[in-house]
Amino acid sequence: MSQASTGYVPPLEDMHFVIEQVLRAPQAWSHQGAHADLDAATAREILEAGAAFAVEVLAPLNGPADLEGCHWSPEAVRTPAGFPQAWRQFVDGGWPALACDPAVGGQGLPQLLDAALSEMLVSANHAWTMYAGLLHGAYEVLRHHASPALQQRYLPEVVSGRWLATMNLTEPQAGSDLGLLRSRAVPVDPAAPMASGAAVRVSGQKIFISGGDQDLTDNIVHLVLARLPEAAPGTRGLSLFLVPKCLPDGRRNAVHCDGIEKKMGLKGSATCQMRFEQAEGWLLGEPGGGLAAMFLMMNSARLHVGLQGLGHLEAASARARAYALERTQLRAPCRPPGAPEGPADVIAWHPAMRRVLLALQARTEGARVLAYWCAQLLDEQAQHPDATRRADAAELVGLLTPVVKAFLTDLGHRGADDALGVLGGYGYIHDYGIEQHVRDSRVARLYEGTNEIQAIDLVMRKLLGRPRGLTLLLEELERTAAACRADAALLDTGRVLQQQIDLLGAGVQALREARQADAEAPLRVADDVMDGVGHVMLAWAWARIDLAAGQPGVAPALAERKRLVARHGLEHLLDASAHRWQRVRQWARPLPWVPA
Amino acid sequence: MSQASTGYVPPLEDMHFVIEQVLRAPQAWSHQGAHADLDAATAREILEAGAAFAVEVLAPLNGPADLEGCHWSPEAVRTPAGFPQAWRQFVDGGWPALACDPAVGGQGLPQLLDAALSEMLVSANHAWTMYAGLLHGAYEVLRHHASPALQQRYLPEVVSGRWLATMNLTEPQAGSDLGLLRSRAVPVDPAAPMASGAAVRVSGQKIFISGGDQDLTDNIVHLVLARLPEAAPGTRGLSLFLVPKCLPDGRRNAVHCDGIEKKMGLKGSATCQMRFEQAEGWLLGEPGGGLAAMFLMMNSARLHVGLQGLGHLEAASARARAYALERTQLRAPCRPPGAPEGPADVIAWHPAMRRVLLALQARTEGARVLAYWCAQLLDEQAQHPDATRRADAAELVGLLTPVVKAFLTDLGHRGADDALGVLGGYGYIHDYGIEQHVRDSRVARLYEGTNEIQAIDLVMRKLLGRPRGLTLLLEELERTAAACRADAALLDTGRVLQQQIDLLGAGVQALREARQADAEAPLRVADDVMDGVGHVMLAWAWARIDLAAGQPGVAPALAERKRLVARHGLEHLLDASAHRWQRVRQWARPLPWVPA
Structure with a gap:
């Protein structure tokens, strides 16, 4: 295998497309006081520098650190070779403080850019990124709850990453x-x-x-x-x-x-x-006040766990795609137009592999839009000049956070596992890197509140408990569907998204009835609701991509690729949630006790 | 955690139930010359001895061997501590020759018992079992293809396991x-x-x-x-x-x-x-003639890989169940009648965990019926006095083999992963044993023909290529559905099975049309067909369990547990395949090329 297919290649073009075309973040920054000076070109430079760090410093340490592990003695823990040096470089580059307030030594950049940085760090080296992972939370807790003396002593050290x-x-x-x-x-x-x-x-x-x-x-x-x-x-x-x-x-x-x-x-x-x-x-x-203080950091922390799912999904999918476009085995029943004939075809042409690879790509791109949108809403919540918009953003963040945490980490781990399968027996071998993505991504479904806990939070506290968030989400979904319907080329996209919106509406209605009749019923279907809402949000993300691909300024080849992938998702990948919504509507079905 | 929840407990009662009540194997043996002397009591004794070997010798080596790994030098490979000694005990016990012909030193016992033994060995220690894994195939190849001189030199050594x-x-x-x-x-x-x-x-x-x-x-x-x-x-x-x-x-x-x-x-x-x-x-x-010789051992080898899926599914599910019945966290919204109240409830009472645990149990028991039936058909193919029955059994084995290999290894790996989730963060820790099941079971989806290759085999060679196997399978399915309809207590079971039979029939019809219209079309949906057929076979297995639970001689508590689990599967676990069959019927949908 060539180096290109085993190494991490940050998807900068895809990230820029989401930030600039789908979310139109630079326009939003110009209205946010703290980010008014930031433009798209500067944001690109920052992400390119982050990408270089991820590729040059972190990625080479990832596989070796997995084999070496950490070393414990009663006196001290020693991390794998290169980890402390990489941390010093990270600190020297000012990266820990990216989204912190300049008043305490931060760089005051948007959470959105920090999210994109996090995706790349995790893709390159999740284990190393764990050490940095609690800085965001500690920063928030110290800022809001520490006494002035403690703030003075600890905040600069935490912001700087020292x-x-x-x-x-x-x-x-x-x-x-x-x-x-x-x-x-x-x-x-x-x-x-x-x-x-x-x-x-x-x-x-x-x-x-x-x-x-x-x-x-x-x-x-x-x-x-x-x-x-x-x-x-x-x-x-x-x-x-x-x-x-x-x-x-x-x-x-x-x-x-x-x-x-x-x-x-x-x-x-x-x-x-x-x-x-x-x-x-x-x-x-x-x-x-311990739990309340914890909750302060929860949304940001859970978004970052969701980004871990995205990081693994991206990196594993890209590796599988690169492998499948190189590896030749067996003749494919059909070849792309103009493709050369040989004794065997690249496996990316075989239908079974095409399905897997297209699904991985569509889910990756949809997941990125969802996660980055959530980060953008965190910025809006903190920075928007209009208090109502800030409050609305907070409601949306509250509703989306468990979805980003649970659904994206499920996609990330299962997607990495699907990517492993593309490599066949090689996928099982450490040197090819994919099996490590599968193992490393598994824990993101467990920590920071298990995904089952997230589903309960989504159903009980967010969908049933705070109707404002759902109203705002439905408005955004309807707005996107209407924009699709307004474009003759996007009628199918709008129709599919509308079906998903209707499933969500009927599902929430069923949950409300369930809660009246039987306190346990919403909990019996919480997992289905999570999967259903996740698919609604993927449909929305693909529709937003499809819309953005038609905007002026998007290169034709990029626009074509984006449309192809988004429409594949809309057409082929939403049917798996239909039976989940059906179960939600059948909430009255009893669930036996587990026999001992 | 108590020892009981980390150690392997062979499910002997469940295995006996399948062999004696569901498959009624002792009745079949009495008609098979080679097994005419075998009765249920002797079969139980053999499996109990195998269970003791798995528990006492193999299981204790499993976790340590995973941490130690194998050691390579240019001169020799050294296996983990205890592996060679365990092999000698296995040989001394005569286990390698269990199903071999007595004429060459074997014990002449049914493949069915060998399958049950294999399940236990894998549950206890898959890595160790790999060394024994190729004896079956080598035995078949040597018997059928080796020259007399080679047979004389090598067959006794291979049969004995020396x-x-x-x-x-x-x-x-x-x-x-x-x-x-x-x-x-x-x-x-x-x-x-x-x-x-x-x-x-x-x-x-x-x-x-x-x-x-x-x-x-x-x-x-x-x-x-x-x-x-x-x-x-x-x-x-x-x-x-x-x-x-x-x-x-x-x-x-x-x-x-x-x-x-x-x-x-x-x-x-x-x-x-x-x-x-x-x-x-x-x-x-x-x-x-190399490939033809290989094919000779293929059905048996692939059945054994399917049994690996079953072994992991069983062991991981049992560990998760034991953990969930002990671990207390949070209050459950409802408690079983008469259950004590405390500050927190066992997690097995929480709806999200009940769903996972019941699904694991139902899939385990269904998978066991399917895998053991396949082994029983191998015995019928080799031993039935009626040549037509032997030929029919061979056709059924040919059709079922890719399903057992692919569907059961998918169930095994994904089930082990679901079981890991029941343990939350503990599931990620080596000491609890489940994460090893997840890692060890992954390869069974890749080797001996990847599961994607199995799906192509099922669709192209078995369903479309050899109509006799499908006819025989449909007869068995219809027979089971009719038996359910004949019992007023099993009307629902019969109805659900009939729905599955109809899905299979319509799916195969769609495949036949697809093949006429577009050579690639059946390959685009092969994965869906595999999942769909797997669910049909689970429905059949649960129906057979439900029927068997009503037979005289089944202890009431066992019958009740069997019915509960089987009916849970029939009611709750089949809906996930409906959209797969729908995709099969929509085979004409195009599949784009993967963008580079």
């Missing part, structure tokens, strides 16, 4: 159910009022802590969920604390990494078992 | 396309007639050779596809040769293992790059 952060939530008995957490925090001065910044001693065991220890940065800022004395049971009794690995006076804090997990993938990312032994820390925000 | 065998097909440029093979065989005596047993020198490179070198046996019998001088191009020019690792006079042959692959899974199984440098060997069968 120190990394972790999120210490999970305990052995408490995964999806944070109400069962047992870690404790005791005030240093029981007489002092328990306010943000108060000093505490934190004790407890945490598991599955990404980057709980590492050798990329000198210090690590642990954000820890724990209970103050006499806190309420359940999630209301949780508070959030900042517990650094190294204390301001240079001493090591009583924070220990007792081991790292042997995992299916992400072997370059240290997943740590942590033990806090009366470790010194400080309260962030109000007592009992 | 020597293991390999199948050397794939070359770097020739995977699915064996016509591209380049390995060469040159007669030692160019003047002698080129007949079975003739001495040759074999040269060439082979890849992906399971057990190409290993330290389980003193000698290895390589079966090698290569071309004699002036052989025809393509597959017609391929001949089969026996090339031993050690020659009869004790010298090492010029057979070299140049390396082993780093793979996604099956790390305890050495996947070897082989080099033959004028290695000494002998022709098996006729010149140019």
Whole structure:
């Protein structure tokens, strides 16, 4: 195999097309104070520089780090060869601060560009990207909840990436159910009022802590969920604390990494078992406000997990396509016009492979539009001059976040697995890189709230709980369908999208009836709703691509390719969700208990 | 977690139910000369002994071998700790010869029991089982194609398992396309007639050779596809040769293992790059008869790959069920009658998990009926006193083999992945065993003919090429549906099965039209046909289970559990194939070329 088919090639042209033509982001930036000076050319330069970092620095480390893994000793965790150096280059390039506020040392660029950067980093090296993954969340939490003294000490270090952060939530008995957490925090001065910044001693065991220890940065800022004395049971009794690995006076804090997990993938990312032994820390925000503080970072964190799905889908699909366009096996029943005849044809011409490759490409491009739109809405939520638009964007982000997290990580992992199949036996071999995408992408369906939890969030809190988000989404969907209907060349596209809108409407109606009749019923079909809504959003994304391809300024060859792929998706890839919506409408069907 | 939820527990009760109640195999044995002395009690004893071997010897080696992997040096491959000892125990127990002819040292037991044994071995340790995997094929090839002298020298060693065998097909440029093979065989005596047993020198490179070198046996019998001088191009020019690792006079042959692959899974199984440098060997069968000799072992080999899918599906599902019945997280919206209340409920009560677990259980039990029936038909093909029944059985086996291979390995791998999700983050951790099932099961969809190749075989050669097999299958399906209709309690079951039969009939009719109109059309929907036929066979299997549960002699609790699971499958798990059949009926839809 040639180098081109095993290496990562950032899809810059596709990314620019989504940002500039589909989402028309440069026009939006001109209305957003913080981004008014940003233009399309500058955005392209930034992404090209990010692409160079991903290709030159991160991608070469990816396969070797998977084989090497992380090294644990009671004193320290050592990450794979090259990881610390790559981190220093990332920091020196100012990348961690891309979307942070210039007031605290950030570059103030849109979340949209940060999303595109994240896609490339994950495509090139998901394991390495895990270390950076919690910076966004830590930044938000510190900005909104840390006392001024803590902000002064920690925020510049986190924004710059000189120190990394972790999120210490999970305990052995408490995964999806944070109400069962047992870690404790005791005030240093029981007489002092328990306010943000108060000093505490934190004790407890945490598991599955990404980057709980590492050798990329000198210090690590642990954000820890724990209970103050006499806190309420359940999630209301949780508070959030900042517990650094190294204390301001240079001493090591009583924070220990007792081991790292042997995992299916992400072997370059240290997943740590942590033990806090009366470790010194400080309260962030109000007592009992731990979960609320966590939720602050949730939308952005879940969007980034969705981008991990996209990153794997893109990289694995591109590898499979490159392989299939080179590898010759058997004669194809038909050849493209003018194609040469030989003893065997490239497998990309065989119908079974064409199906897989076209589906991968259509899903990748649709997923990218959806994920980037969500990032654009985060910018709108933060930056739009009109408060109503900001509030509307927030509602849409709330509704879309579980879909982006769950549906895109499902697409990413399953797509990587389909891509593996294109390589046949070679797909099973480490050197070809695809099997690592399959293993690495699997965890994104599990962490940051399992995809089953996302489906419950979508159904119970978003579709049934907050009608405003759905109204806004339906408006956007209808607007897109109307735009298609207004163009004689896009009548089929508009018709297919309208069918999807109708399925969504009928599905939500069925859910409302279900909730009245039977509290469990919406939960029995939550997974179907997620898949159905995901397909509605793919249909919308393909329609937006089809619309954008017809705009002036799009090169004819690019426009033709975009139309072909989007219309393939609209025609061939939506039927799989019809029976899911049917199940939603049949919510009354009982579900037996599992026999022991 | 308790030991019970991480260890393998052979599903003996389920296996006995299929063999005795669903397939009524003991009644069939009484009509088959070779098995007339076998009764249900003896069969149970054999399977219990096999289960003990799987649990006590193989299962404990599985996880450690995955972490250790195989060790390569230019001189030899070393398998993981315990593998050679386990092989010796297997040989001492007489297991390799279970289904071989007593005339050559075998035990003459039914393929059906060998299939049940295989399921357990794979559930316990797929990697180890790979070394034994080619004995069946080598046995068949040697019996039918080896010269008497070669038979005398090699057959007893292979039947006993004292020597293991390999199948050397794939070359770097020739995977699915064996016509591209380049390995060469040159007669030692160019003047002698080129007949079975003739001495040759074999040269060439082979890849992906399971057990190409290993330290389980003193000698290895390589079966090698290569071309004699002036052989025809393509597959017609391929001949089969026996090339031993050690020659009869004790010298090492010029057979070299140049390396082993780093793979996604099956790390305890050495996947070897082989080099033959004028290695000494002998022709098996006729010149140019290589592919025909290979086909002899194909049905049995592909059935065994299908059993690998079943083995993983069973083991991963059982682990997930055990975990879900122990692990408590969050309150479930409803509890089973009389269940205790606590701060959190077992996750097996949560609707999202119930769905997954019930689906896994239903698919496992359906898949077992299908795979075991195929093994029973192999026995019928070999042993039935009536020649017509033997021929009919062969036709059915031919039709079912690609379905068992592809559909069951898809179910196995995807099911293992679903089971992983039940464990949430723990599913991603090696210690819990499920992620290894996901990795190990993946390759079964790729080797022994990729599942895409199986789908083409099913559509082109079996459904469109040999109408007799389909006629016989439809008769069996109709017979089962009629039996359901004859029982007032099974009317729904009969109705659902009839719907599936009608989908199959309409689908095949569409394929026949497609072939007339457009040579490529059946290939565009082959994957859909495979999925559709697989679901028809699951419906049939669940109907057979539902019928069997009502038979006298089935314990009431077992009957109730069997009915619940089978009916859940019939009611909830067939809708996913409706759109696949719809695509088959819409075969005329064009499929674009993949954009570069």
